[in-house]
Amino acid sequence: MKVILLGPPGVGKGTQAQKLQQERGLLQISTGDILRQAIKNQTNLGQQANDYLKRGELVPDDLMLSLIAETLFGDRAPQDYILDGFPRTIPQAEGLDKLFKQHGDNLDAVILLEADPQAIINRLSARRTCRQCNSVYNLLTNPPKHPQKCDACGGELYQREDDRIETIQRRLEVYTSQTAPLAEYYRQRGQLKTVSADGTPAEVFQRINDTLGG
Numbered sequence: 001m002k003v004i005l006l007g008p009p010g011v012g013k014g015t016q017a018q019k020l021q022q023e024r025g026l027l028q029i030s031t032g033d034i035l036r037q038a039i040k041n042q043t044n045l046g047q048q049a050n051d052y053l054k055r056g057e058l059v060p061d062d063l064m065l066s067l068i069a070e071t072l073f074g075d076r077a078p079q080d081y082i083l084d085g086f087p088r089t090i091p092q093a094e095g096l097d098k099l100f101k102q103h104g105d106n107l108d109a110v111i112l113l114e115a116d117p118q119a120i121i122n123r124l125s126a127r128r129t130c131r132q133c134n135s136v137y138n139l140l141t142n143p144p145k146h147p148q149k150c151d152a153c154g155g156e157l158y159q160r161e162d163d164r165i166e167t168i169q170r171r172l173e174v175y176t177s178q179t180a181p182l183a184e185y186y187r188q189r190g191q192l193k194t195v196s197a198d199g200t201p202a203e204v205f206q207r208i209n210d211t212l213g214g
């Protein structure tokens, strides 16, 4: 099964993708995580992407499309996965369609997570991420047992630089202008399913699971 998770930053895509990985065996492919890892390792990709992430802007489409082509259709191509953070623009979605066509493959579903913008700002500023395994917590709604330590691996929890209030605003604007139009793109293709992101992670997961079916 191949699924895209769409939705504004902070709506809970990462949390839900991790649950889908645990419960349904879909591999979580987070382009944000891949880019942050590349920046940490100071690879060529990391050097090219660093400034964009810092500013809350999108990394250019050609760079993202070659990254996704390699990740999805390279030597270690996964069978079942969930895309968390890709595509983020219409050209990325068109590029992905082309790749699927070339490889005789297709998408199973696109899930759009929807939430109220103020709730998103609150969630993002309370988000903490594990440096080691990328698990995501929220100090208000999904707190770790220990405020600075990951429950899953004991790694250090930190606040992403782009989760600070100045950058959050910019990321939400970028979402509205560049990523939100993807909902219409996939709706026209009959692939879009909308799920409310209100409530606890477990409640949202239940809705996603029902939407995907057995």
Ligand code: AMP
Pocket (backbone or CB within 6 Å): 009, 031, 032, 033, 035, 052, 053, 054, 056, 057, 058, 059, 060, 064, 084, 085, 086, 087, 088, 092, 162, 171
């Ligand atoms: P995320 O962890 O999904 O919130 O992504 C963090 C940042 O990585 C974004 O604000 C962008 O700078 C960059 N990024 C992640 N995925 C993409 C993408 N598909 N296209 C362009 N930039 C991306």
